[in-house]
Amino acid sequence: MMTQKTEKTTISFSDEVTSRHGGETLTACYQCGTCASSCPVARLDSSFNPREIIKLSLLGAKEEVLSRDAIWQCCSCFNCQERCPQNVEIADLIYALRNIALEAGHSPNIYSDFASALIAEGRIVQISKFVEKKREEYGLPPLKPVGVDDLNKILSATGFTKPEKTEESK
Amino acid sequence: MKSYVLFLGCTIPARQPNYELSARKTLEKLGVELVDLDNFTCCCPPPIQSINLESSQAVAAYNICLAEEAGLDIVALCNGCFESLAMANAALKKDKKLKAHINEILAEVGKEFKGTIEVKHFLQVLMEEIGLEKIKEKVVKPLSKLKVAPFYGCHSLRPSKLLQLDDPERPTIFENLIEALGAESVEYRDKLKCCGGLLKGISDDTALSLARDKLVKTTKAGADCISTLCPFCFVALDIGQLQVKAKFKEVYDMPIIHYSELIALALGVAPEELALRSHKIKADKVLEKLA
Numbered sequence: 534m535m536t537q538k539t540e541k542t543t544i545s546f547s548d549e550v551t552s553r554h555g556g557e558t559l560t561a562c563y564q565c566g567t568c569a570s571s572c573p574v575a576r577l578d579s580s581f582n583p584r585e586i587i588k589l590s591l592l593g594a595k596e597e598v599l600s601r602d603a604i605w606q607c608c609s610c611f612n613c614q615e616r617c618p619q620n621v622e623i624a625d626l627i628y629a630l631r632n633i634a635l636e637a638g639h640s641p642n643i644y645s646d647f648a649s650a651l652i653a654e655g656r657i658v659q660i661s662k663f664v665e666k667k668r669e670e671y672g673l674p675p676l677k678p679v680g681v682d683d684l685n686k687i688l689s690a691t692g693f694t695k696p697e698k699t700e701e702s703k
Numbered sequence: 704m705k706s707y708v709l710f711l712g713c714t715i716p717a718r719q720p721n722y723e724l725s726a727r728k729t730l731e732k733l734g735v736e737l738v739d740l741d742n743f744t745c746c747c748p749p750p751i752q753s754i755n756l757e758s759s760q761a762v763a764a765y766n767i768c769l770a771e772e773a774g775l776d777i778v779a780l781c782n783g784c785f786e787s788l789a790m791a792n793a794a795l796k797k798d799k800k801l802k803a804h805i806n807e808i809l810a811e812v813g814k815e816f817k818g819t820i821e822v823k824h825f826l827q828v829l830m831e832e833i834g835l836e837k838i839k840e841k842v843v844k845p846l847s848k849l850k851v852a853p854f855y856g857c858h859s860l861r862p863s864k865l866l867q868l869d870d871p872e873r874p875t876i877f878e879n880l881i882e883a884l885g886a887e888s889v890e891y892r893d894k895l896k897c898c899g900g901l902l903k904g905i906s907d908d909t910a911l912s913l914a915r916d917k918l919v920k921t922t923k924a925g926a927d928c929i930s931t932l933c934p935f936c937f938v939a940l941d942i943g944q945l946q947v948k949a950k951f952k953e954v955y956d957m958p959i960i961h962y963s964e965l966i967a968l969a970l971g972v973a974p975e976e977l978a979l980r981s982h983k984i985k986a987d988k989v990l991e992k993l994a
Contacts, residue, residue, distance in 0.1 A: 553756075554756045554757045554760075555756045573896045574902070577909050577912050578705065578909055599806075605905055606902070606905070606906055606909070608857075608910075609979075610857040610861065611857055611858075611861035612748050612857075612860070612895075612896075612897070614862055615871050615872075620801070625861070628749070628753055628756050629756065631754070632755055635754055640753075640754075643750075643904040643905060645752055645754075647751060648754055651747075651751060652746055655711040655744040656745050657748075657751065658713040658714050659717060660716055661717070664720065671720055671978055672724075673724060674713075675739045675744065676716055677739050677740060677742070678741050678742065678744065679743065680741075680765070680769075683744075683812040683814075684744045684762060684765070686811050686812050687761045687762055687765055687808060687809070687811065687812060688758050688762075690761070690811045691758040691808055692758075693754065693758040694755075
């Protein structure tokens with residue numbers, strides 16, 4: 534008689550990250566800390582440390598990485614990525630972690646606003662009537678139509694979903 | 704002289720017609736024709752990349768396709784637009800598998816990324832298309848009494864592997880373009896550090912501290928103004944000074960002037976034609992030095 538396998542095979546968190554767009558270089562990190570010492574945010578806020586985010590991701594601390602604020606504190610300056618001796622694409626990796634966190638329902642509410650504007654207008658900042666009038670005064674040409682229908686087709690084809698606002702989020 | 708497609712993005716038309724106005728006047732004076740295309744969308748910068756990196760890359764590629772169809776290179780004024788589009792352009796040109804994948808998505812809207820154009824930053828067009836010598840010749844109002852602190856922002860330079868604007872640690876393009884106007888380019892500490900703009904609405908304290916740091920260090924270096932290339936850096940430092948005043952009780956009164964505005968002035972565009980009044984920190988101090 535065959536013994537039934539009870540163990541579930543689950544994909545490790547680092548595999549999940551490296552399979553994502555932007556997350557491919559995670560496992561090249563050897564924890565030297567060049568990223569943290571190049572980080573303008575870490576200099577001001579000791580709760581943010583890119584090396585730590587990578588370590589936790591490598592160790593499989595999925596919940597900790599995805600649910601804490603840290604991944605949202607990166608200012609996307611790419612200084613760390615520029616200097617990483619292992620060519621870990623750290624800023625892209627943080628985007629990948631944010632993409633995963635957001636699918637799991639964690640994200641600051643502001644991202645929901647960006648997504649709403651993008652879907653509705655094809656722009657993330659709305660053009661007011663006041664500014665359109667100002668353009669005329671300045672002699673600037675009228676703004677061209679935005680390809681919002683094509684944009685929405687591309688968003689659908691790539692599984693873009695608007696993050697929901699959560700009450701506990703800022 | 705070559706024509707370029709102008710990629711305006713969202714923030715410049717919505718909030719900073721002063722940037723667009725001065726850039727258009729500058730390029731007109733220098734004989735570069737700008738073409739405005741239908742159907743451009745948001746470039747999908749970091750806030751959208753944070754939601755879905757693949758969607759963002761596909762949308763950037765879509766925008767590049769529109770310029771490919773027009774057969775013209777893109778000039779971007781905003782660092783955010785430049786980064787999103789130039790990164791996608793370089794990545795797709797380099798990686799055939801990625802290109803095939805993105806083209807499957809673009810087929811839904813009848814587009815195909817071919818890799819036939821370049822995405823250039825406003826500074827690159829000035830440097831490569833016009834050149835320092837020609838700019839110097841065209842300067843009619845040299846800014847010779849002015850000490851200008853160049854502020855590159857992040858996404859003009861990094862990631863340098865894809866953007867290739869200049870050396871990411873020791874760039875010179877902006878400094879040289881400032882000095883071509885007769886002004887002095889001022890060195891200051893942490894010149895290449897972030898303005899904090901993208902942290903607004905997420906961690907406002909950190910964002911404001913980063914902006915304040917620029918004001919402290921450029922003031923210490925004796926700058927008359929900070930020159931910017933990006934609408935986010937501009938807002939962080941211009942409106943940011945009102946917030947710094949409220950929170951830290953510090954007044955810097957440091958005019959923030961887009962490079963496009965500086966060069967337009969040097970090329971002889973009258974200040975009143977430039978919407979300088981829209982700056983929160985008035986440019987009067989700078990204009991007095993030019994009189």
